[in-house]
Amino acid sequence: MTAPMDVTGGDTHATPEAVVGASGGKAIQGRSLGQIAWMRLKRDKVALTGGLIVVFLILVAVFAPVIVGAFGQDPTQFNSDLIDSSTMAPKTGTGISAEHLFGIEPVNGRDIFSRVVYGARISLLIAFLATLLSAAIGTLLGVTAGYFGGVVDSIISKAMDVFLAFPILVFAMALAGTVPDSAFGLTGDALRVALLVFIIGFFNWPYIGRIVRGQTLSLREREFVDAARSLGARGPYIIFRELLPNLVAPILVYATLLIPTNILFEAALSFLGVGVRPPTPTWGGMLSDAVRFYTIPHFMFFPGMAIFITVLAFNLFGDGLRDALDPKAR
Amino acid sequence: MGTYIIRRLIWAAVMLTIVSIITFAIFFLVPRLAGATPESLASRYVGRTATAEQVKDAAEQLGFNDPLIVQYGRFAKGIVLGADYNYGPSVEHCPAPCFGYSFLTRLPVWPDLLDRLPVTMSLAIGAAVIWLIAGVATGVLSALKPGSVFDRAAMGIALAGVSLPIFFTGIVSLVVFSYGHPFRITAPGGSFTPFSENPAQWAYNLILPWITLAFLYAAGYARLTRAGMLETMNEDYIRTARAKGLSERVVVVKHGLRGALTPIVTIFGLDFGLLLGGAVLTESTYSLPGIGKYAIDAITNQDLPKVMGVTLVAAFFVVLANLIVDLLYAVVDPRVRLG
Numbered sequence: 001m002t003a004p005m006d007v008t009g010g011d012t013h014a015t016p017e018a019v020v021g022a023s024g025g026k027a028i029q030g031r032s033l034g035q036i037a038w039m040r041l042k043r044d045k046v047a048l049t050g051g052l053i054v055v056f057l058i059l060v061a062v063f064a065p066v067i068v069g070a071f072g073q074d075p076t077q078f079n080s081d082l083i084d085s086s087t088m089a090p091k092t093g094t095g096i097s098a099e100h101l102f103g104i105e106p107v108n109g110r111d112i113f114s115r116v117v118y119g120a121r122i123s124l125l126i127a128f129l130a131t132l133l134s135a136a137i138g139t140l141l142g143v144t145a146g147y148f149g150g151v152v153d154s155i156i157s158k159a160m161d162v163f164l165a166f167p168i169l170v171f172a173m174a175l176a177g178t179v180p181d182s183a184f185g186l187t188g189d190a191l192r193v194a195l196l197v198f199i200i201g202f203f204n205w206p207y208i209g210r211i212v213r214g215q216t217l218s219l220r221e222r223e224f225v226d227a228a229r230s231l232g233a234r235g236p237y238i239i240f241r242e243l244l245p246n247l248v249a250p251i252l253v254y255a256t257l258l259i260p261t262n263i264l265f266e267a268a269l270s271f272l273g274v275g276v277r278p279p280t281p282t283w284g285g286m287l288s289d290a291v292r293f294y295t296i297p298h299f300m301f302f303p304g305m306a307i308f309i310t311v312l313a314f315n316l317f318g319d320g321l322r323d324a325l326d327p328k329a330r
Numbered sequence: 331m332g333t334y335i336i337r338r339l340i341w342a343a344v345m346l347t348i349v350s351i352i353t354f355a356i357f358f359l360v361p362r363l364a365g366a367t368p369e370s371l372a373s374r375y376v377g378r379t380a381t382a383e384q385v386k387d388a389a390e391q392l393g394f395n396d397p398l399i400v401q402y403g404r405f406a407k408g409i410v411l412g413a414d415y416n417y418g419p420s421v422e423h424c425p426a427p428c429f430g431y432s433f434l435t436r437l438p439v440w441p442d443l444l445d446r447l448p449v450t451m452s453l454a455i456g457a458a459v460i461w462l463i464a465g466v467a468t469g470v471l472s473a474l475k476p477g478s479v480f481d482r483a484a485m486g487i488a489l490a491g492v493s494l495p496i497f498f499t500g501i502v503s504l505v506v507f508s509y510g511h512p513f514r515i516t517a518p519g520g521s522f523t524p525f526s527e528n529p530a531q532w533a534y535n536l537i538l539p540w541i542t543l544a545f546l547y548a549a550g551y552a553r554l555t556r557a558g559m560l561e562t563m564n565e566d567y568i569r570t571a572r573a574k575g576l577s578e579r580v581v582v583v584k585h586g587l588r589g590a591l592t593p594i595v596t597i598f599g600l601d602f603g604l605l606l607g608g609a610v611l612t613e614s615t616y617s618l619p620g621i622g623k624y625a626i627d628a629i630t631n632q633d634l635p636k637v638m639g640v641t642l643v644a645a646f647f648v649v650l651a652n653l654i655v656d657l658l659y660a661v662v663d664p665r666v667r668l669g
């Protein structure tokens with residue numbers, strides 16, 4: 001698993017910005033796959049831009065209260081005084097001003113900037129946790145199927161088929177819609193977030209599961225596994241010490257590419273009214289509110305662009321990561 | 331070949347049964363875990379003014395007090411054989427496939443679903459034609475000159491296409507091309523004219539949803555086709571074909587594209603099947619009265635029989651589409667049916 005073309009290091013190539021030491025240096029020792037991948041990734045400016053936007057968005061989500069404290073106001077606060085009571089539209093058309101950077105919503109005049117910033121929290125939180133769940137289930141079952149083969153493999157593979165046959169969106173909608181406002185010892189936003197993470201994560205695992213299974217099938221036949229086995233290693237040791245380290249790269253890549261899918265999924269559910277409940281701001285929920293006010297286009301523009309930029313950034317970064325870790329996949 | 335088809339058919343039936351069991355279990359278990367009682371379920375059938383006694387009777391009559399397995403058996407039997415419902419003095423027969431009666435309208439679910447099918451089918455077929463042609467053509471052209479201006483522009487647009495949620499592009503398209511005055515090309519959503527009635531009006535009403543939906547899928551198919559073409563065009567048999575003196579067009583289309591089509595056919599089967607089961611987001615955005623809109627309404631009204639019906643019909647289409655794809659493979663590629 002070495003790439004000869006990169007052994008002399010990245011210095012001879014076009015030198016990108018000085019981010020070299022920031023996140024690359026510490027964890028990597030020697031000329032590992034990670035180091036080689038990082039050198040490739042450094043040269044991929046598009047992917048790096050995507051990565052920087054991702055970092056920026058995560059910071060926005062984490063520091064939402066600070067940002068909103070400085071540039072906005074509480075996302076649920078009404079500003080009825082700025083609304084024209086006959087048309088329900090903002091008095092100045094959009095309501096964009098120094099206090100309301102993205103303008104205000106029609107009807108109740110909530111600050112769109114604050115709502116978009118807080119919307120990033122729900123969106124990213126659910127997408128990350130759901131991806132984590134999918135990756136965990138997918139890896140566990142994928143490795144099991146690939147390593148043990150036989151009956152185990154055919155049962156797990158058939159299970160993946162069944163899951164892929166589920167009309168996921170309809171099912172997720174129905175499930176999210178039938179659960180009442182307080183259940184399983186949770187209420188409010190916590191319940192909705194947990195529910196959405198479970199639904200999205202639980203139905204997406206076959207995508208990662210299939211890839212992990214395929215990789216395990218081919219890794220299982222490799223010499224180093226034979227070597228480990230002939231030294232007396234058993235199932236768990238081979239799975240955790242020999243197979244899993246080699247599966248980290250594909251899992252990381254496909255998990256990264258699953259995040260944007262999950263962001264769109266969460267936005268769709270919120271758009272359909274079965275996501276996190278109002279008044280908690282979500283991008284999909286804002287868009288669905290904006291449909292009725294299509295004559296006030298700034299209302300749909302900001303949440304729509306927020307979804308677009310976030311998903312695009314993750315896709316760009318994910319594609320770059322895939323190319324860096326596995327150039328043959330291109 | 332015969333045994334392969336039979337094997338595949340049996341597996342499809344098994345899969346649908348499993349999906350129906352899981353669906354049933356979840357929709358009847360989750361409300362119970364969350365605190366619903368047979369009475370509260372039955373109260374949806376009898377209306378708000380019913381007395382506690384009436385609700386109790388209804389729960390008994392509808393069998394909500396029976397164990398879940400018995401209820402599932404009755405449900406499955408209704409789908410396969412039809413069912414008789416005992417409403418006081420009169421007995422109503424619900425012919426197979428019977429998904430029961432709506433909580434709200436008291437009408438059987440299946441005929442309602444059938445009514446919605448032409449809308450969803452029109453939407454899916456029209457969009458599929460556009461996205462297959464546009465997506466595959468773009469992918470092939472991109473792959474022939476990787477790194478060219480066309481390739482980079484097309485792949486940039488495709489990446490944006492897969493990153494845009496359809497409910498956003500859909501609303502924007504409505505604002506620009508429908509509600510808005512300058513580029514008005516279609517009537518605002520919500521209207522569907524059957525093809526048999528007036529084909530021109532049918533297409534006119536659907537053109538916007540078709541293009542919006544097709545854009546999303548074409549983007550994905552262009553990326554997929556490009557990747558596949560890049561791989562096959564490096565194969566030895568392509569060099570052989572060129573060495574034979576075949577024209578570049580024949581080499582690309584007959585030899586290159588053919589090899590790259592396999593994964594596209596697989597994905598297409600899955601995508602198309604999912605769409606037939608309800609293009610939920612598109613139908614909701616354009617207010618088209620299809621199966622997806624039906625699903626949304628059913629869920630909004632907590633109308634469990636409708637929800638069950640629509641989920642199973644949607645799963646049926648996915649399984650059917652997969653079955654057709656698999657059988658097509660078996661016809662094209664003998665290794666599949668023997669393996």
